[in-house]
Amino acid sequence: MSAILIIEQVLNGLQFGVMLFLMAAGLTLIFGVMGLINLAHGSLYMVGAFAAAAVAGVTGSFVLALAAAMGAAAIAGVLVETLVIRRLYRADHLDQVLATFALILIFSEGTRWAFGSFPLFLDTPSWASGPVTLPGGIEYPKYRLMLIGVGLAVAAGLGLLITRTRIGIQIRAGENDREMIAALGVDISRLYTLVFALGAALAGLAGALVGAIQSVQVGMGEPVLILAFVVIVIGGIGSIKGALIGAILVGLTDTLGGIFLPEVFKLFMAPAGATATGSALASMAIYILMGAVLIWRPTGLFGARP
Amino acid sequence: MIRETWLNAATLTLLVAVPAWALVVDEPFTITLATRAVIFAIAAVGLNIALGLGGLVSLGHAAFFGIGGYAMGILAHHAQTYVPLEIGPLTLAGTKSMPVIWLTAMVTSGLAALLIGMLSLRTAGVYFIMITLAFGQMFYFFAISWPAYGGEDGLSIYVRNGFPGLNTLVPIQFYGLCLGVLLLVLGGMFLLARSPFGLALNAARQAPGRVETVGLNGQRVKLVAFVISGVITGLAGALFADLNRFVAPTMFSWQMSGELIIFIILGGTARLFGPVIGACVFVLLEHLLGGLSEFWLVYLGALLLIVVLFARGGIVGLLSGRRAVHD
Amino acid sequence: MSLLSLRNVTAFYGPAQALFDVSLDVAQGEVVALMGRNGMGKTTTVKAICRMLPARGALTFDGQDLTRLPSHRAARLGIGLVPEGRRCFANLTVTENLIAAARPGPWDMDTVTALFPRLAERRTQTAGTLSGGEQQMVAIGRALMTNPRLLILDEATEGLAPLIRDEIWQAIARIKTETGTAILVIDKSPAELARVADRAVILARGETVWTGAMDALTPEVSARFIGL
Amino acid sequence: MTDPVLRTRGLHKSFGALVATDDVTLDVRAGEIHAVIGPNGAGKSTLIAQICGTLAPDRGTVTLDGEDVTALPARDRARKGLARTFQVSALAMEDTVLQNAVLGALGARGRPWSFLRAATRDRNLRDTAEAALHRVGLIDHAATHAAELSHGQRRQLEVAIALTLAPKVFLMDEPMAGLGADGSKQMTSFLDGLRTEAPILLVEHDMDAVFALADRISVLVSGRVIATGTTAEIRSNRDVRTAYLGEDA
Amino acid sequence: DGHGGVKVGMITTLSGGGAGLGIDVRDGFLLAVAQSGRDDIEVVVEDDQRKPDVAVQLADKMIRAEKVDVMTGIIFSNLAMAVVPSATAQGKIYLSPNAGPSALAGRGCHENYFNVAWQNDNLHEAAGAYANTAGYANSFILAPNYPAGQDALTGYKRMFEGDLAGEVFTDLGQTDYAAEIAQIRASGADSVFFFLPGGMGISFLKQYADSGVDIPVVGPAFSFDQGILQAVGEAAVGVVNTSQWSKDLDNPTNAAFVESFQAEYGRLPSLYASQGFDTANLLISALETAGPDDLEAFRAALKAADFDSTRGDFAFGSNQHPIQDIYAREVIVEDGVFTNKVIGLALEDHGDVYAAECRL
Numbered sequence A: 001m002s003a004i005l006i007i008e009q010v011l012n013g014l015q016f017g018v019m020l021f022l023m024a025a026g027l028t029l030i031f032g033v034m035g036l037i038n039l040a041h042g043s044l045y046m047v048g049a050f051a052a053a054a055v056a057g058v059t060g061s062f063v064l065a066l067a068a069a070m071g072a073a074a075i076a077g078v079l080v081e082t083l084v085i086r087r088l089y090r091a092d093h094l095d096q097v098l099a100t101f102a103l104i105l106i107f108s109e110g111t112r113w114a115f116g117s118f119p120l121f122l123d124t125p126s127w128a129s130g131p132v133t134l135p136g137g138i139e140y141p142k143y144r145l146m147l148i149g150v151g152l153a154v155a156a157g158l159g160l161l162i163t164r165t166r167i168g169i170q171i172r173a174g175e176n177d178r179e180m181i182a183a184l185g186v187d188i189s190r191l192y193t194l195v196f197a198l199g200a201a202l203a204g205l206a207g208a209l210v211g212a213i214q215s216v217q218v219g220m221g222e223p224v225l226i227l228a229f230v231v232i233v234i235g236g237i238g239s240i241k242g243a244l245i246g247a248i249l250v251g252l253t254d255t256l257g258g259i260f261l262p263e264v265f266k267l268f269m270a271p272a273g274a275t276a277t278g279s280a281l282a283s284m285a286i287y288i289l290m291g292a293v294l295i296w297r298p299t300g301l302f303g304a305r306p
Numbered sequence B: 001m002i003r004e005t006w007l008n009a010a011t012l013t014l015l016v017a018v019p020a021w022a023l024v025v026d027e028p029f030t031i032t033l034a035t036r037a038v039i040f041a042i043a044a045v046g047l048n049i050a051l052g053l054g055g056l057v058s059l060g061h062a063a064f065f066g067i068g069g070y071a072m073g074i075l076a077h078h079a080q081t082y083v084p085l086e087i088g089p090l091t092l093a094g095t096k097s098m099p100v101i102w103l104t105a106m107v108t109s110g111l112a113a114l115l116i117g118m119l120s121l122r123t124a125g126v127y128f129i130m131i132t133l134a135f136g137q138m139f140y141f142f143a144i145s146w147p148a149y150g151g152e153d154g155l156s157i158y159v160r161n162g163f164p165g166l167n168t169l170v171p172i173q174f175y176g177l178c179l180g181v182l183l184l185v186l187g188g189m190f191l192l193a194r195s196p197f198g199l200a201l202n203a204a205r206q207a208p209g210r211v212e213t214v215g216l217n218g219q220r221v222k223l224v225a226f227v228i229s230g231v232i233t234g235l236a237g238a239l240f241a242d243l244n245r246f247v248a249p250t251m252f253s254w255q256m257s258g259e260l261i262i263f264i265i266l267g268g269t270a271r272l273f274g275p276v277i278g279a280c281v282f283v284l285l286e287h288l289l290g291g292l293s294e295f296w297l298v299y300l301g302a303l304l305l306i307v308v309l310f311a312r313g314g315i316v317g318l319l320s321g322r323r324a325v326h327d
Numbered sequence C: 001m002s003l004l005s006l007r008n009v010t011a012f013y014g015p016a017q018a019l020f021d022v023s024l025d026v027a028q029g030e031v032v033a034l035m036g037r038n039g040m041g042k043t044t045t046v047k048a049i050c051r052m053l054p055a056r057g058a059l060t061f062d063g064q065d066l067t068r069l070p071s072h073r074a075a076r077l078g079i080g081l082v083p084e085g086r087r088c089f090a091n092l093t094v095t096e097n098l099i100a101a102a103r104p105g106p107w108d109m110d111t112v113t114a115l116f117p118r119l120a121e122r123r124t125q126t127a128g129t130l131s132g133g134e135q136q137m138v139a140i141g142r143a144l145m146t147n148p149r150l151l152i153l154d155e156a157t158e159g160l161a162p163l164i165r166d167e168i169w170q171a172i173a174r175i176k177t178e179t180g181t182a183i184l185v186i187d188k189s190p191a192e193l194a195r196v197a198d199r200a201v202i203l204a205r206g207e208t209v210w211t212g213a214m215d216a217l218t219p220e221v222s223a224r225f226i227g228l
Numbered sequence D: 001m002t003d004p005v006l007r008t009r010g011l012h013k014s015f016g017a018l019v020a021t022d023d024v025t026l027d028v029r030a031g032e033i034h035a036v037i038g039p040n041g042a043g044k045s046t047l048i049a050q051i052c053g054t055l056a057p058d059r060g061t062v063t064l065d066g067e068d069v070t071a072l073p074a075r076d077r078a079r080k081g082l083a084r085t086f087q088v089s090a091l092a093m094e095d096t097v098l099q100n101a102v103l104g105a106l107g108a109r110g111r112p113w114s115f116l117r118a119a120t121r122d123r124n125l126r127d128t129a130e131a132a133l134h135r136v137g138l139i140d141h142a143a144t145h146a147a148e149l150s151h152g153q154r155r156q157l158e159v160a161i162a163l164t165l166a167p168k169v170f171l172m173d174e175p176m177a178g179l180g181a182d183g184s185k186q187m188t189s190f191l192d193g194l195r196t197e198a199p200i201l202l203v204e205h206d207m208d209a210v211f212a213l214a215d216r217i218s219v220l221v222s223g224r225v226i227a228t229g230t231t232a233e234i235r236s237n238r239d240v241r242t243a244y245l246g247e248d249a
Numbered sequence E: 001d002g003h004g005g006v007k008v009g010m011i012t013t014l015s016g017g018g019a020g021l022g023i024d025v026r027d028g029f030l031l032a033v034a035q036s037g038r039d040d041i042e043v044v045v046e047d048d049q050r051k052p053d054v055a056v057q058l059a060d061k062m063i064r065a066e067k068v069d070v071m072t073g074i075i076f077s078n079l080a081m082a083v084v085p086s087a088t089a090q091g092k093i094y095l096s097p098n099a100g101p102s103a104l105a106g107r108g109c110h111e112n113y114f115n116v117a118w119q120n121d122n123l124h125e126a127a128g129a130y131a132n133t134a135g136y137a138n139s140f141i142l143a144p145n146y147p148a149g150q151d152a153l154t155g156y157k158r159m160f161e162g163d164l165a166g167e168v169f170t171d172l173g174q175t176d177y178a179a180e181i182a183q184i185r186a187s188g189a190d191s192v193f194f195f196l197p198g199g200m201g202i203s204f205l206k207q208y209a210d211s212g213v214d215i216p217v218v219g220p221a222f223s224f225d226q227g228i229l230q231a232v233g234e235a236a237v238g239v240v241n242t243s244q245w246s247k248d249l250d251n252p253t254n255a256a257f258v259e260s261f262q263a264e265y266g267r268l269p270s271l272y273a274s275q276g277f278d279t280a281n282l283l284i285s286a287l288e289t290a291g292p293d294d295l296e297a298f299r300a301a302l303k304a305a306d307f308d309s310t311r312g313d314f315a316f317g318s319n320q321h322p323i324q325d326i327y328a329r330e331v332i333v334e335d336g337v338f339t340n341k342v343i344g345l346a347l348e349d350h351g352d353v354y355a356a357e358c359r360l
């Protein structure tokens, strides 16, 4: 395996990691910071992708599609928050699980009802498609570079919002003690609705951006949901930095595991068996990573120590 | 309190009466459906020992359900192909005897629960949810890509396994067997919740520091609860596989774990009959709504939503008029 | 006209009634002590005022009907709360706790840390790891930083060392004279209350049983309602 | 004089740059109440945590009845006779008062591995628990859920659980906190009688109670013991007055 | 005519991710039933949610409660493996409109089981054969790591005579293929074969097109079918794929089918719709001679396969799996719609290798 291929694969891993962060960003806010278990987050991601596909189909404009994705997901988020989640802040986490599980069913099948059972078309815009040549002769899709940029920008923006602004402080205070922060004069309900909408909009944005290079179909949100939870937990709940680092770790593990594990097994096994075993292990790799991280650090890499 | 007892009695009566009625009017599928509900109930009661009493929200209990299923699948597969099972130097004949299969299922899922529990109990809260999920997913991906027993296609058994003195191929007899197991498990749960062990477990959930300061090892209590819970769910897995005469990696999927949790919340957390009622209602809804329209899952979602929003403490909480024990 | 006024207020925890008939007034610049044995409804009265518990009856602040307002609107009228049990935001640092709900006014970071120099030392520590007394200082500072017109102190000196406690009582006296802030104070030490409070209201079983000037609080009254 | 029941030697603990416990050496003798007082953040709770084992010291030892227990986890120390009450009540809130007390009795027995018989029907457990509830005056509330207790009653329950353990030493962190005037009085007289059963290490800011109860007082400032002595000695100690009590105490 | 009615139990995937396939099979099947004009064919349709255990329960219900004579409908191999063996063992006829796992074609074949679509390896074998005729000598091959994926690579390798530049198993449900594409770029391959059903194929093709790698791609029809093709879009144009059916196959049955399907449902038919349609027509043709009350005769009538299939010639091999032509198709744009055009025959009268193991 050539050095340049290895470098390229590491780059792919980093890129995939940043993409994972983009997918996890909204969840970082809703689950990581606000402490709400929202299983329907993947549905918001799907809503974004479908809205983008619909708008891109009609207008042909990718930028409008992105705006529509964020808008539609934010509206869905506000509806979900005000109609369902708001009643469950005081409740057990388990009630949130059941309620948002129910929402997944409603969103998924509702979308299928509206858009049919077949995947929709959403492609990268012409100005961002095709490869560019990086130093060292690596050819890299332009669109993916753009995704990295957006992902890092979102990470920086969220980090600033949460740690540096008063809104961020109030959100975190609300997670600690909602009643108390309200008694100090902060309209925590409205703030939470807004933050939830922001988280939803980020999910929608990710759905649209990532949907353009993947398939836009019903159920696309569920694998993402699990991955996003994995990312946040590895990084430590509540930490944006942790989520970014967790995402990159997962991206690298997944990409490099898939490539190198079969090779490693070929060193001491018959090729057919090695490929199968290596691939099997590779598909478990991120879960093994999460298990190992949590055994080593029970509250994730950057989570608050109890 | 009184009303909850009545509710439990009513549930038991229905569990006996409905299949009996189905037998009389010759509706064997109703019996199958009831068997499915009862087996899910066993699995969920098992999970509820960890989740309801111990506060251990495991999103990886499908691992034990699946292990139980594969214990049945593998043993029966070897029996039906007359190829002995070789584990290292050990050579075992397959078997079609339920008691042997059950024992194997319980021992293997117990061992798995011990291992997973020891590692997972280092964490708490949401981290615990996620690390158990991780273990479940490892089993899932392993089962999918492990070719020996069918990989993703799963493993079919042609004839249901036998139980001494019963003809398990007759639906009502197999149902009776499963109901018997459920009653045993419920009885065990009832005693356990009130026992010194249950008391310590309950306290370890509510005030972990307190348990340590009276000199008890709260973590070990939780671990034992997790193992007991895994064993019961594993047994349910073996029964489920026997009901379908089929095992597949989907038994390991996180959706399966999620469904077990849904049964518990739907019925009422930490209620003796919560998981039973939750499982029965869910299976019934699935059956009734499934025929309604292509988009029946929307109705299911809406119904579940109504339960969470308006019936705190699940169905038992709603019907017995008492708020959830813990909130 | 009084700043805060409660007339025949009742309140429930779920089905259980906790307040039966509470009436009290706090005028601008006045310090009122709310007294009573354990479990008589002092904290519940505070919760009713701060809209943390639904209540019936006449509840007004600066002429506005409080019963119609959500908690944060009531606070924004100028009610600052130091709650029973401190309730600091455990995962936030000391500084973040203080500025989370701050509103402009004479109390700011500088004046609060001048009052509690200890907090300046522990500025970047998360509140959850503070000592009990330090947390109490955070809770008081946090309420002051909202620059309230009425400050409510529910057991604000619990767990504080005698020296600090003295300082707090002095600070209360200062707040009263310098800023004209009204204060409703609950504390277990009648001697200290006697020094700063103008008037006292005594609750028993969820009812106002005695109201009067502080110096009218005779030992007989104390013995009867407070157990001293 | 007999050997002290509990003794710490050179206990040291720092959090980053902050030294929370600085070479603390003190002891608790049979039959006495030894009070530890000091400004907020002086390290009193941290000291208790190290003695009962929830926090590991950087260095130093804790000896109980002549045995070095420094390496033991909290629960083993509890089994060996260290009973603590919490500054903030830590009870199983959904359980009844009786169940909470039975938990203590179960801890004293040491083996929770009994799965069938109801815990509250076990004669031994129940007797121990009821005796303790009786002593703190909670026996009438045995069937009440802990969540429905008032603040003061919860403190009584804390003490009852400690009693079921029949410990060698009680560690009490601010037992008077949140009690009203009459509640404090009752608690004071209760603790007064308790010392004959087992000595008490008492952390408390209520000086009336401390001066009424303590046989000896240690003063902790910035993690360091600056004085140990009888009530009278401490009252008149200049350093203590400036650091903690204030001039008019 | 005289041979009484028949009750058909259709278990297929109608909700969730794979619903599109099941809906097409159902619609194709019902169309044929409707066109036959027979009102003595009763079809009971149930949704298996793509869960094997649900499928098993439904099969039980069909057999015990609905008392159906014939079963059909299952899309996914793993569900077929769960349902078919026990259904056929209980004396029910099963007509597979889609899945064709090797286990049911070889030693596990059964006199009551008929596959009307293909054996799972067939389209992959055809892709291998096509690669030979196209002159490819060095292929990079990839598929997800599960039985159908393993079968796919085996099938391709069985026919392909060139070398392998690489062989990769991806994760089931994987959505990002940057790493595999980089491997392809570096491998020096002259062709790529992939089997990635559903959303996986869409993701792969889009990302492949965007990567600038321009090594030609072949694959089975599943990623290029009518329903899915619109979602892949431009990225698929020009790709060669193998299929036993195509919309433009020139025979009267097919022309009528395409037209009537479009008229009935307002969309172009897919591969799956054609399979559902053929399955129903097979059943209808058999009913002309015998009914399920005479199982022996009914099986013989089915085996004769005396019906006009949408794919032209159709016959059953000894293991009751199809012997049929498999075509190479190319993706084109036609009136702004992405679709396929037959460009040649990949395999003629092709059966499957497992038939030899079948003792029927």
Ligand SMILES: Nc1ncnc2c1ncn2[C@@H]1O[C@H](COP(=O)(O)OP(=O)(O)OP(=O)(O)O)[C@@H](O)[C@H]1O
Binding pocket: C013, C016, C018, C036, C037, C038, C039, C040, C041, C042, C043, C044, C045, C084, D148, D149, D150, D151, D152, D178, D180
């Ligand atoms: N969350 C609650 N649910 C039910 N009852 C409660 C709740 N909180 C308090 N109570 C009851 O309401 C009554 C008044 O309690 P409150 O806390 O107002 O007393 P308090 O005067 O503040 O006492 P203390 O001096 O102990 O703080 C008590 O009898 C108490 O048992």
Ligand SMILES: Nc1ncnc2c1ncn2[C@@H]1O[C@H](COP(=O)(O)OP(=O)(O)OP(=O)(O)O)[C@@H](O)[C@H]1O
Binding pocket: C122, C125, C129, C130, C131, C132, C133, C134, C159, D015, D018, D020, D038, D039, D040, D041, D042, D043, D044, D045, D046, D047
């Ligand atoms: N985990 C920690 N990390 C950093 N600092 C800590 C931690 N725990 C305690 N401290 C600091 O150590 C000091 C001692 O705390 P401790 O709780 O022992 O004080 P205390 O004497 O009990 O005070 P109080 O009387 O107010 O309860 C305090 O300044 C506290 O902020």
Ligand SMILES: [Mg+2]
Binding pocket: C042, C043, C044, C084
């Ligand atoms: Mg109070």
Ligand SMILES: [Mg+2]
Binding pocket: C131, C132, C133, D044, D045, D046, D087
């Ligand atoms: Mg302290």
